[in-house]
Amino acid sequence: MSRLFPCIDISGAPFERGVQYGKACPQIIARSIEIYSQQLLDMGYDWAGIRRLVNQFVPNIEAFEPQYLEEMRGIAQGSGHDFEAIVLINARTEIIHLGRRNQHDRPELDGCTGAIVLPGATKNNELLHGQNWDWRMECAETGIVLRIRREDGPDVLTFTEAGGLARAGLNSIGTAITGNNLESDRDYQTLGVPLPLIRRKALEANHFALAMKTVAVTPKSGSNNMMLSHAGGFAINFECAPDEVFPLFEVDGLLVHANHWRSPVAQVKLKNTGIGGAPESFYRDIRVEQLLKQRHGSLTLEHMKNAFFDSFGTPFAVCRPPRPSSSGEDNLSATVAMILMRPAMGFMEIAPLPAINQEFGQYQLDMESDYARYAVW
Numbered sequence: 001m002s003r004l005f006p007c008i009d010i011s012g013a014p015f016e017r018g019v020q021y022g023k024a025c026p027q028i029i030a031r032s033i034e035i036y037s038q039q040l041l042d043m044g045y046d047w048a049g050i051r052r053l054v055n056q057f058v059p060n061i062e063a064f065e066p067q068y069l070e071e072m073r074g075i076a077q078g079s080g081h082d083f084e085a086i087v088l089i090n091a092r093t094e095i096i097h098l099g100r101r102n103q104h105d106r107p108e109l110d111g112c113t114g115a116i117v118l119p120g121a122t123k124n125n126e127l128l129h130g131q132n133w134d135w136r137m138e139c140a141e142t143g144i145v146l147r148i149r150r151e152d153g154p155d156v157l158t159f160t161e162a163g164g165l166a167r168a169g170l171n172s173i174g175t176a177i178t179g180n181n182l183e184s185d186r187d188y189q190t191l192g193v194p195l196p197l198i199r200r201k202a203l204e205a206n207h208f209a210l211a212m213k214t215v216a217v218t219p220k221s222g223s224n225n226m227m228l229s230h231a232g233g234f235a236i237n238f239e240c241a242p243d244e245v246f247p248l249f250e251v252d253g254l255l256v257h258a259n260h261w262r263s264p265v266a267q268v269k270l271k272n273t274g275i276g277g278a279p280e281s282f283y284r285d286i287r288v289e290q291l292l293k294q295r296h297g298s299l300t301l302e303h304m305k306n307a308f309f310d311s312f313g314t315p316f317a318v319c320r321p322p323r324p325s326s327s328g329e330d331n332l333s334a335t336v337a338m339i340l341m342r343p344a345m346g347f348m349e350i351a352p353l354p355a356i357n358q359e360f361g362q363y364q365l366d367m368e369s370d371y372a373r374y375a376v377w
Helices: 014-024 026-042 047-055 058-064 066-079 083-090 092-102 137-141 195-204 208-217 264-269 281-293 301-308
Strands: 007-011 113-117 128-136 143-149 156-161 168-171 175-181 224-230 234-241 244-249 254-257 332-342 347-352 361-364
Touching: 007 014, 014 026, 014 066, 026 047, 026 066, 026 083, 026 092, 026 137, 047 083, 047 092, 058 066, 058 195, 066 083, 083 092, 113 175, 113 224, 113 281, 113 301, 128 137, 128 168, 128 175, 128 224, 128 301, 137 143, 137 332, 143 347, 143 361, 156 195, 156 347, 168 195, 168 332, 175 195, 175 208, 195 208, 195 224, 208 224, 208 234, 224 254, 234 254, 244 254, 244 264, 254 281, 281 301, 301 332
Parallel strands: 007 143
Antiparallel strands: 113 128, 113 254, 128 332, 143 156, 156 168, 168 175, 175 224, 224 234, 234 244, 332 347, 347 361
């Protein structure tokens, strides 16, 4: 596949931004809706049932940030799709899990391997942040990059599924975020805020400390791992249970995470219920860490890229070629995108399906001239 992810510029008030977004890519949004609605239809839900699942999350979103509902209503109007279908895209992890639980079925796992390199380990004394996103192969058709011009906070550059408000990205004051799946025995006992909205809120925060607060204190429906960094030279990994977070910090300038719990405290307090769907997680993070250590002190974005291309254990590799889904569904799983960021430069490059395509699109965000005042030296 050679189609690079398109970049869409939006600005103005939330509803106006949403309308611009929806008008820019209605067909791609339609494909996002098709992918996740079809999963639920295959479980036996009709659209009335899907709407009931979706609307369970609207009050939590309203309480968390009502502007996000306005933006989603704008996306719906601009694209010509139902509002509930747009909420479905933004809460698809939670809704698919609930749908499967109601059917007593095993959910497929959203994988990922993420890494942050601190300035002291790099050639140019700059922080690097990246991720391989492992998920359904057809989502390579729905990926987009949003460049959001904001009047009440930092601008945002984020890679997401069409119709979504955020996934991985950076902002104009040097904050960056990525996320990867975790599971535990505390999951889905209560409903929290959908994960893409937490990431969007972190990227909208006016200070890095407030971005950390957003990730750490916002209630979640299920477990998740979120990696936060700041261009000033700081990184933190939050292993998130629905009601508690377990921080991890860099060791010798490197912070790497896959899809299993690494915090010793978390390992005592929680049961890891997700490893059956991603057993290779136990070597993916180690492989990336080992490859980065080989160039410690002279690391560049190209070295991070090479580590994320690692094919050890293929097709259960850091860079996953298309293969049948571990959930038993009739779909292919793959590394959908490789995302690489230089937060100090507002620079992001992304390759769709990197195991079979090594063409990267490059995306740029103008940085605030005084972003250093948000640094955490």
